[in-house]
Amino acid sequence: MTTDLAHYRDEFPVTQQYAFLSHAAVSSLSRRVGNAVRPHIERVEQDHFWNYMPDVLAVQERLRERIARLINARSSSEIVLTQNTAMSISTVAASLPFQPGDNVLVLEGDYPANVYPWLNQAHRGVLTKFVPAHQGGLDINLLEQRIDKRTRVIALSTVMFSTGFRNDIEAVGKLCHERGIYFVVDAIQSLGAFPIDVQSSHIDFLAAGSQKWLMSLPGCGLLYCRQERIDELVPGAYVGTMSVLDPLNYLDYNFTLQPDASRFNLGTPNVTGIVALDAAIELLQEVGIERISQQIATLVDALLSDLSERGYVVSGSTAPEHRSGIVVAKVPNAMNLCQRMSKEHVIVTPRGAGVRVAPHFYNTVEEVLRVGELLDAFAKENY
DSSP: OOHHHHGGGGGOGGGGTOEEOBTTSSOOOOHHHHHHHHHHHHHHHHSOHHHHHHHHHHHHHHHHHHHHHHHTOSOGGGEEEESOHHHHHHHHHHHSOOOTTOEEEEETTOOGGGTHHHHGGGGGTOEEEEEOOBTTBOOHHHHHHHOOTTEEEEEEESBOTTTOOBOOHHHHHHHHHHHTOEEEEEOTTTBTTBOOOTTTTTOSEEEEESSSTTOOOSSOEEEEEOHHHHTTOOOOSOOOGGGBSSTTOGGGOOOOBOSSGGGGOOSSOOHHHHHHHHHHHHHHHHHOHHHHHHHHHHHHHHHHHHHHHTTOOBSSOOOGGGOOSOEEEEOSSHHHHHHHHHHTTEEOEEETTEEEEBOOTTOOHHHHHHHHHHHHHHHHHTO
């Protein structure tokens, strides 16, 4: 870790007890988040709604602006805060103007949050087609072979949760843009760790949750809706009090939807989650996403080299362009191994074919090298 990043390690109390390498599951929290949430809770305990709500609304708008900068959206009006990734993708799936016989392409091995919402459109006559994975991720040639004249959506994760394969989002976005196909992206396994640009990648809709690489509390998410696509949407299953113009005029019942992503703002938000996510993204943007991605790449390079020298095989391609913050070492009895590593104060996750390791920018090379050491130690015990 470079000296300019080292002082941020003190932001994470988990480092006092663990080598926490599980940011692809539910992340550890920074002091920055805790220091934002605690005063908010104390104020809610002591004050009344009308006094603190203006401050909450200000934080909510500030968070939407932070997210817009994080993904290079043109405006915060293209951002709506949601509960989680699945809710965001389900909102999009229910709102797209499908016709019977249309199809959606998803990648084999993708996370269910980016599969089930599309399967759920079968009642509208929409077919969900699976593109075979290659080396743990997307082969764009295989994707092109599956496209036909009724393909309306390509739905893809930036990073595969069970292999760590980083998909070529820009190439897929270009393909969608050229063919008039909606591009829906699940960014939960990279947002906060690697740069993403919704404009240059021609992303129409992007979803993510707060609890992984964004390092915030669970239960808060985001949805980006490209403004040009809003008028093409149909009223879906997800509308609420705040979805319409003049929403506080409760008894007017004027069902005129908001002209931007706010139409998916259903009502009372997860206020604590918003306060937490605002502080978490503030920290990430202070550090800088480019610096974060460089540090993660350094850690992943060291981990892959060490695992290879020890004879371990990893899931997915290890080509530099496909590396993410996730490495899955193929081992039997992954659940048992992860539990044993936890007792040695190293936190990893059982996923796919083995042990999933997912370091963030505040981790160290020494911490990731503990993974191989422990895997070897446990293997020797079985001889």
